[in-house]
Amino acid sequence: MGQENQILVKISAFFASKSGIIFVGGFIGVMAAILQHEGNPGNMGFCIACFQRDIAGALGLHSAEVVQYLRPEIMGIVLGAFMASVMFKEFRARTGSAPIIRFILGFFAMIGALVFLGCPWRAFLRLAGGDGNAVLGIAGLVAGIFVGTIFIKSGFNLGRTKKTYPLVGLILPGIMIALLILLIWDPVFGDDTNVIFKSTSGPGSMYAPLALSLGIAIAVGFFAQRSRFCTVGGIRDTIIMKDYHLLLGAIALVVAAFVTNIALSQFNPGFEDQPVAHNDYLWNFMGMLLAGLAFVLAGGCPGRQLILSGEGNADSAIFILGMIAGAAFSHNLRLASSPQGTGDWGPAAVIFGLIVCIVIGFTLREKV
Amino acid sequence: MALTERIDVRGLSCPQPLVLTRKKMKELGAGTFEVIGDSATARDNIYRLAREKAWDIKEERKEDEFILILSKSKDI
Numbered sequence: 001m002g003q004e005n006q007i008l009v010k011i012s013a014f015f016a017s018k019s020g021i022i023f024v025g026g027f028i029g030v031m032a033a034i035l036q037h038e039g040n041p042g043n044m045g046f047c048i049a050c051f052q053r054d055i056a057g058a059l060g061l062h063s064a065e066v067v068q069y070l071r072p073e074i075m076g077i078v079l080g081a082f083m084a085s086v087m088f089k090e091f092r093a094r095t096g097s098a099p100i101i102r103f104i105l106g107f108f109a110m111i112g113a114l115v116f117l118g119c120p121w122r123a124f125l126r127l128a129g130g131d132g133n134a135v136l137g138i139a140g141l142v143a144g145i146f147v148g149t150i151f152i153k154s155g156f157n158l159g160r161t162k163k164t165y166p167l168v169g170l171i172l173p174g175i176m177i178a179l180l181i182l183l184i185w186d187p188v189f190g191d192d193t194n195v196i197f198k199s200t201s202g203p204g205s206m207y208a209p210l211a212l213s214l215g216i217a218i219a220v221g222f223f224a225q226r227s228r229f230c231t232v233g234g235i236r237d238t239i240i241m242k243d244y245h246l247l248l249g250a251i252a253l254v255v256a257a258f259v260t261n262i263a264l265s266q267f268n269p270g271f272e273d274q275p276v277a278h279n280d281y282l283w284n285f286m287g288m289l290l291a292g293l294a295f296v297l298a299g300g301c302p303g304r305q306l307i308l309s310g311e312g313n314a315d316s317a318i319f320i321l322g323m324i325a326g327a328a329f330s331h332n333l334r335l336a337s338s339p340q341g342t343g344d345w346g347p348a349a350v351i352f353g354l355i356v357c358i359v360i361g362f363t364l365r366e367k368v
Numbered sequence: 369m370a371l372t373e374r375i376d377v378r379g380l381s382c383p384q385p386l387v388l389t390r391k392k393m394k395e396l397g398a399g400t401f402e403v404i405g406d407s408a409t410a411r412d413n414i415y416r417l418a419r420e421k422a423w424d425i426k427e428e429r430k431e432d433e434f435i436l437i438l439s440k441s442k443d444i
Contacts, residue, residue, distance in 0.1 A: 016412045090408045157384060160378060230382070230415075236383060243416075298381075299382045319436070
């Protein structure tokens with residue numbers, strides 16, 4: 001028993017170290033490039049926003065036929081984080097830190113991310129794949145996080161979570177298991193039509209083999225739980241306190257994905273005809289400005305929110321559900337961009353989302 | 369003996385635990401204070417911060433919570 005504990009302590013120390021965070025960022029970068037090579041869409045080895053959007057489509061919450069697939073990467077990340085948190089005795093069911101606000105932040109974060117076409121992980125993967133438009137997205141992300149840090153410095157705070165019944169923290173991991181069962185079972189109705197929608201063309205029809213995606217995602221979730229990997233946190237901590245720890249992980253992700261892309265002949269530099277991307281510079285920037293602000297107000301990037309919900313944080317779970325709802329609205333109301341450019345109401349929705357986030361930033365604060 | 373100052377970071381989202389701890393370090397410059405918290409992430413982060421800023425840490429655990437006693441001598 002004592003020896004086993006010693007091993008766990010050593011593993012924890014490694015993942016908490018600088019080498020640990022660099023290892024995890026590098027691992028995500030390499031695995032993302034491999035997932036793309038094995039079938040995922042271009043520069044989309046991982047995209048938390050896109051994959052949640054695909055899940056929303058698979059469940060019929062929106063009817064954009066090209067983006068419907070129950071992405072096992074999302075389930076794997078949550079379940080990997082759940083396993084790590086149980087193994088290392090860090091699973092804590094918690095809730096009560098302004099859940100409805102977290103839903104709204106997730107909702108608008110998704111709307112912003114789908115105007116750009118990617119979450120922060122994918123913004124970095126797009127950069128590593130040579131997509132120049134990613135620079136605009138990342139600039140927007142940094143700008144959004146910067147605005148968020150001003151709120152944080154002036155006392156913005158969503159309040160404390162409280163310990164709750166274990167079942168509350170198990171709901172999101174439970175939903176992920178249910179989705180995984182649906183994906184593997186693929187049930188049909190009496191007339192032989194599939195219950196779960198599945199794209200036959202477009203990005204939703206492109207995916208790596210299930211076992212590979214799931215296995216890699218479980219490893220990513222496990223490692224990211226141990227190292228607290230967070231792209232938004234990396235930029236935020238750099239701005240607020242010149243703490244580069246988490247940023248090193250994000251940089252490692254870009255470098256590792258870039259090198260692996262070169263090795264797999266997946267590096268295509270340019271701005272035109274990039275996979276699942278458009279080159280409307282302004283709205284690439286603005287979309288991620290909104291997403292970055294919403295993520296930082298909620299305490300972390302969507303990958304991190306998946307990890308936290310795996311650890312039993314029910315508020316992060318609400319954020320995830322907000323993102324899925326945001327994805328459904330994005331496509332139903334034509335807010336989401338496509339390779340042809342922004343959706344009809346995308347820009348207006350981004351402006352509205354920014355106003356909502358700014359109101360939240362100004363109103364939920366303690367005097368400092 | 370005066371009571372040791374304590375900051376409570378239980379249940380706070382990132383980056384609040386780190387921001388509050390850092391603020392207290394700056395405010396005191398040196399001396400001793402305690403941080404009570406409950407998230408492993410906050411604990412890791414405070415350990416890292418303390419190492420960077422050369423504060424010593426002693427830890428007490430009780431069930432799901434931790435108390436970190438941070439101290440720095442005034443001489444250096």
